Amino acid sequence: xxxxxxxxxxxxxxxxxxxxxxxxxxxxxxxxxxxxxxxxxxxxxxxxxxxxxxxxxxxxxxxxxxxxxxxxxxxxxxxxxxxxxxxxxxxxxxxxxxxxxxx
Amino acid sequence: xxxxxxxxxxxxxxxxxxxxxxxxxxxxxxxxxxxxxxxxxxxxxxxxxxxxxxxxxxxxxxxxxxxxxxxxxxxxxxxxxxxxxxxxxxxxxxxxxxxxxxxxxxxxxxxxxxxxxxxxxxxxxxxxxxxxxxxxxxxxxxxxxxxxxxxxxxxxxxxxxxxxxxxxxxxxxxxxxxxxxxxxxxxxxxxxxxxxxxxxxxxxxxxxxxxxxxxxxxxxxxxxxxxxxxxxxxxxxxxxxxxxxxxxxxxxxxxxxxxxxxxxxxxxxxxxxxxxxxxxxxxxxxxxxxxxxxxxxxxxxxxxxxxxxxxxxxxxxxxxxxxxxxxxxx
Numbered sequence: 001x002x003x004x005x006x007x008x009x010x011x012x013x014x015x016x017x018x019x020x021x022x023x024x025x026x027x028x029x030x031x032x033x034x035x036x037x038x039x040x041x042x043x044x045x046x047x048x049x050x051x052x053x054x055x056x057x058x059x060x061x062x063x064x065x066x067x068x069x070x071x072x073x074x075x076x077x078x079x080x081x082x083x084x085x086x087x088x089x090x091x092x093x094x095x096x097x098x099x100x101x102x103x
Numbered sequence: 104x105x106x107x108x109x110x111x112x113x114x115x116x117x118x119x120x121x122x123x124x125x126x127x128x129x130x131x132x133x134x135x136x137x138x139x140x141x142x143x144x145x146x147x148x149x150x151x152x153x154x155x156x157x158x159x160x161x162x163x164x165x166x167x168x169x170x171x172x173x174x175x176x177x178x179x180x181x182x183x184x185x186x187x188x189x190x191x192x193x194x195x196x197x198x199x200x201x202x203x204x205x206x207x208x209x210x211x212x213x214x215x216x217x218x219x220x221x222x223x224x225x226x227x228x229x230x231x232x233x234x235x236x237x238x239x240x241x242x243x244x245x246x247x248x249x250x251x252x253x254x255x256x257x258x259x260x261x262x263x264x265x266x267x268x269x270x271x272x273x274x275x276x277x278x279x280x281x282x283x284x285x286x287x288x289x290x291x292x293x294x295x296x297x298x299x300x301x302x303x304x305x306x307x308x309x310x311x312x313x314x315x316x317x318x319x320x321x322x323x324x325x326x327x328x329x330x331x332x333x334x335x336x337x338x339x340x341x342x343x344x345x346x347x348x349x350x351x352x353x354x355x356x357x358x359x360x361x362x363x364x365x366x367x368x369x370x371x372x373x374x375x376x377x378x379x380x381x382x383x384x385x386x387x388x389x390x391x392x393x394x395x396x397x398x399x400x401x402x403x404x405x406x407x408x409x410x411x412x413x414x415x416x417x418x419x420x421x422x423x424x425x426x427x428x429x430x431x432x433x
Contacts, residue, residue: 011150011416012153013150013153014150014151014190015150016150017148017149017150018149018150019147019419021149022148022149022383022386023145028369028387030387072411
């Protein structure tokens with residue numbers, strides 16, 4: 001049985017995740033507005049409904065994250081070489097890494 | 104069925120508020136008509152209002168209900184935003200587009216030091232004060248400060264580390280002291296650094312954590328140093344190396360929130376003056392983020408902005424504490 005479930009929801013700010021939510025659930029966000037929360041959990045299901053989350057299977061969520069990471073990697077690859085050099089990088093720009101989601 | 108009184112030896116008190124209750128006590132809230140429990144609530148991060156701009160390497164000041172963010176990249180901006188606990192609104196613009204700078208103080212008495220706009224080097228050596236409406240009172244810190252961080256207040260501040268850019272040695276161990284009108288050199292700390300975390304009430308007490316070290320590189324370190332108003336001494340090292348980080352609090356109650364280890368992390372830890380203890384992780388990894396100064400403890404505070412990518416989101420922290428939970432039948 002999966003320990004986590006995925007949904008897509010846009011963080012609108014205040015109230016998106018409350019301290020009450022955070023005290024009951026484990027939240028992790030990924031590129032593409034993908035959110036990972038506990039599975040088989042009424043509080044998690046209420047949270048997803050409350051934020052108008054669109055449920056995704058693991059494969060669907062992975063595809064969304066992959067698309068976002070691929071775009072970010074392409075953007076990084078297009079940067080001038082001097083912005084990639086670690087001794088010069090003003091903001092420590094590093095190439096986005098692949099992300100593997102798990103349940 | 105046994106009654107509560109038979110099990111506990113006392114009836115459930117009917118009260119108008121939690122005043123006077125103790126941890127573990129069940130009581131009846133006669134104002135709201137609900138049974139409640141005084142219990143230990145763990146620390147947590149919740150989403151706050153979104154900033155009017157997205158950026159990293161921004162600077163922050165103030166508290167959870169009266170916060171301030173200014174500058175950041177990319178693109179580098181001069182925007183200042185004020186937070187009221189729910190909503191960010193724009194304030195008076197910074198005199199120049201700025202990033203990689205340091206900030207401290209309150210929403211109405213903030214201090215900004217040095218920084219660097221990568222598109223307009225060299226690194227800056229000036230400081231400005233915010234009065235709740237506009238930035239002014241420019242002063243010279245006395246040196247360039249790419250990645251300089253500052254602690255304390257607008258009238259009693261300690262600027263630490265950072266350095267000149269361009270140049271191969273932008274990490275320094277220099278300290279500059281500000282009394283509200285002018286800057287003087289303070290005693291240096293041991294480990295050169297930039298893009299580190301700072302905390303502390305004023306010039307009599309401060310803490311610096313992690314950062315980039317080694318001349319001209321971005322090597323993360325775990326070194327902690329504490330300031331007593333005169334000199335720096337080594338504190339307990341942070342559990343991991345960390346850089347491009349931020350935090351808030353005092354030397355005996357400080358929270359480190361995120362940073363790069365060397366990639367962005369969601370990890371947070373609290374320092375009590377001798378020991379680091381993990382606390383609630385943020386929902387997402389965040390580095391080059393700004394934080395409020397809080398109220399010089401870890402009971403509340405927030406982080407806003409950061410990377411990756413450039414973020415406009417806010418995360419509000421509430422520390423572990425005894426609080427009230429409503430008892431429901433579900």
